[in-house]
Amino acid sequence: xxxxxxxxxRDAEPAAAAPSGRRGFLRTLWIGLGVVAAVxxxxxxxxxxxxxxxxxxxxxxGGVITAGPVDRFEPGSVTPFRRGQFYLVRLxxxxxxxLSRKCTHLGCTVNWRADEQQxxxxxxxxxxxxxxxVLTAPAPRPLxxxxxxxxxxxxxxxxxxxxxxxxxxxxxxxxx
Amino acid sequence: MPKAEHAPQRxxxxxxxxxxYGQSDREKKHSRRGSLVFHLHPPxxxxxxxxxxxxxxxGGMGLVLFLLLALSGTLLLFVYEPFPGSAxxxxxxxxxxxLFGRLVRNIHHWSANLLVVVAxxxxxxxxxxxxxxxxxxxxxxxxxxxxxxxxxxxxxxxxLPWDQLSYWAITICTGMIEYVPWLGPGLQTWVRGGAxxxxxxxxxxxxxxxxxxxxxxxxxxxxxxxRVRKAGGVVAPPPPEGVAExxxxxxxxxxxxxxxxxxxxxxxxxxxxxxxxAFNAPLAGEANPGMSPDPAKAPWYFLGLQELLFHFxxxxxxxxxxxxxxAGLVLLPYLRYDTITAGTWFISETGRRTxxxxxxxxxxxxxxxxxxxxxxxxxxxxxxxxPAVLSEGLLPAVPALLxxxxxxxxLNRRYQPTREELVQALFVLLLVVLVVLTITGIxxxxxxxALCWPWERGAVHGLTIFAGGP
Numbered sequence: 001x002x003x004x005x006x007x008x009x010r011d012a013e014p015a016a017a018a019p020s021g022r023r024g025f026l027r028t029l030w031i032g033l034g035v036v037a038a039v040x041x042x043x044x045x046x047x048x049x050x051x052x053x054x055x056x057x058x059x060x061x062g063g064v065i066t067a068g069p070v071d072r073f074e075p076g077s078v079t080p081f082r083r084g085q086f087y088l089v090r091l092x093x094x095x096x097x098x099l100s101r102k103c104t105h106l107g108c109t110v111n112w113r114a115d116e117q118q119x120x121x122x123x124x125x126x127x128x129x130x131x132x133x134v135l136t137a138p139a140p141r142p143l144x145x146x147x148x149x150x151x152x153x154x155x156x157x158x159x160x161x162x163x164x165x166x167x168x169x170x171x172x173x174x175x176x
Numbered sequence: 177m178p179k180a181e182h183a184p185q186r187x188x189x190x191x192x193x194x195x196x197y198g199q200s201d202r203e204k205k206h207s208r209r210g211s212l213v214f215h216l217h218p219p220x221x222x223x224x225x226x227x228x229x230x231x232x233x234x235g236g237m238g239l240v241l242f243l244l245l246a247l248s249g250t251l252l253l254f255v256y257e258p259f260p261g262s263a264x265x266x267x268x269x270x271x272x273x274x275l276f277g278r279l280v281r282n283i284h285h286w287s288a289n290l291l292v293v294v295a296x297x298x299x300x301x302x303x304x305x306x307x308x309x310x311x312x313x314x315x316x317x318x319x320x321x322x323x324x325x326x327x328x329x330x331x332x333x334x335x336l337p338w339d340q341l342s343y344w345a346i347t348i349c350t351g352m353i354e355y356v357p358w359l360g361p362g363l364q365t366w367v368r369g370g371a372x373x374x375x376x377x378x379x380x381x382x383x384x385x386x387x388x389x390x391x392x393x394x395x396x397x398x399x400x401x402x403r404v405r406k407a408g409g410v411v412a413p414p415p416p417e418g419v420a421e422x423x424x425x426x427x428x429x430x431x432x433x434x435x436x437x438x439x440x441x442x443x444x445x446x447x448x449x450x451x452x453x454a455f456n457a458p459l460a461g462e463a464n465p466g467m468s469p470d471p472a473k474a475p476w477y478f479l480g481l482q483e484l485l486f487h488f489x490x491x492x493x494x495x496x497x498x499x500x501x502x503a504g505l506v507l508l509p510y511l512r513y514d515t516i517t518a519g520t521w522f523i524s525e526t527g528r529r530t531x532x533x534x535x536x537x538x539x540x541x542x543x544x545x546x547x548x549x550x551x552x553x554x555x556x557x558x559x560x561x562x563p564a565v566l567s568e569g570l571l572p573a574v575p576a577l578l579x580x581x582x583x584x585x586x587l588n589r590r591y592q593p594t595r596e597e598l599v600q601a602l603f604v605l606l607l608v609v610l611v612v613l614t615i616t617g618i619x620x621x622x623x624x625x626a627l628c629w630p631w632e633r634g635a636v637h638g639l640t641i642f643a644g645g646p
Contacts, residue, residue, distance in 0.1 A: 051366060051368070052370075085465075106485075107347045107354075108344065109465065109466055109468045122468045122469065122471070122472065122624065123348065123468055123471065123624075124624070138486065140564060
């Protein structure tokens, strides 16, 4: 019934009736193909713009950095590595930590205050202790760390991926 | 066969070039109708819409500023080099060695900052004169999109000088992205083109700033203007009390409207030139990823957002609250209103009063809340076991929401406003809160972003109000 009425309507005013049957199928097909094409285009654009990892040069940030022999770092010292963008911390007990210099709040560079034994972020006044634990908010979590390996009593720091951590504890410290 | 010398004289080559502009004889006859002006303006328009106090010419000012930006930006492109090693040096070359280079940069800087202000004022003008109902609904959305594009253009341009101001402002702002749940870290790497801000970031921002965003703006702007014309011009005020008129009086666009536009445009250009001559665009030392300046601030139009970060958990400050505000702006024209008052500033006498009350309430409550939260409230310290999203996010959000709800309840009882007036009052409330937060971020945050008085902030950062622009 409905179809018949539609047909009559179409005869009366051809443009107003919704297409049905073959015509409707073809229209749906066109729309479908259009959507597929649009999705493809967007996916291609996203893939094209996706960041790639730059290949790190030898001993540059992003690669493995040789920090130096173990004995060069006194217990209870903090040594900044500009090239590797980290602080090498030797705790009083002799353990090592490589702390990212990026504040976990919004990414500013934290400064080491030797007299107060604290890392202080100049941007929003977050304060971290020598192991990177948060002393004062707004930083939401401890400073990220980098993996340390010790070969032939030489410290190597892998700066490829910072390790996020929710709390700062002893298990993260590398011992000689 | 002899040449037809007696035939009517045929126009020479140069004449033919000149004549080709008018296309047809018919168009030549109506040359005024065929001119470009009438694509933008109707031949005549309601006389009342000419009044300066109706629109303040803000939309047109936006267009003039855009043209200034396109012009000065094109000049800058001839000198600027979008690579970390040379970007900063090229800005110095521009300022020191290029004739009028500094002036061109200053013009670009001041036009860009003024455009943000003018675009916001234009949005407010349209809202407060009720120019977003009925046929204008969709144009409100286009306008919001344009405003977003203006902010994006300004933000991407902010990084280009590659000085300490721009580098750390972009670090902080892209740092905020990380707090978007699930998508955050991926989105951040995508925007930066890597984990850190580096050569890729600069290239991405440069391309967005000089290609993608201008193209989008140029496409969306005519659409915006065309919809105004389709709606019958700008929103018209109703006839004065007691005057019954069948058809409101009309005035010719040329010269009545066009002359006014010309005067407003020239005055604006003069203002930009004066600013550009008198105040230099800031340029700090070259970007140094190893040393954050103190304090490090976002661009001034995002300082309200940065201020929110001090009071709410990042998930609330950078995700929930901005999303709610944007959703509110988008939905404004689509709410159900009992009455629609278009063309009258602030709707009615009640509308005027409720808006004023809302502004005063926000003006009084916001600084109080900021200081209270900064000095006294330590939810995360008082509730050590509770996740920060609850203690620093939900807990401060509840009293804020209750305050707004309470204000609404009181307003309803005291003034019995219409739906339109109520929405306007709440809009004013949130607007003033945001403005106060932004002002706090600009002038009342000093070393370590601690609260302080503007005169205590130290000389170094005294002039970084509009810091770091192009």
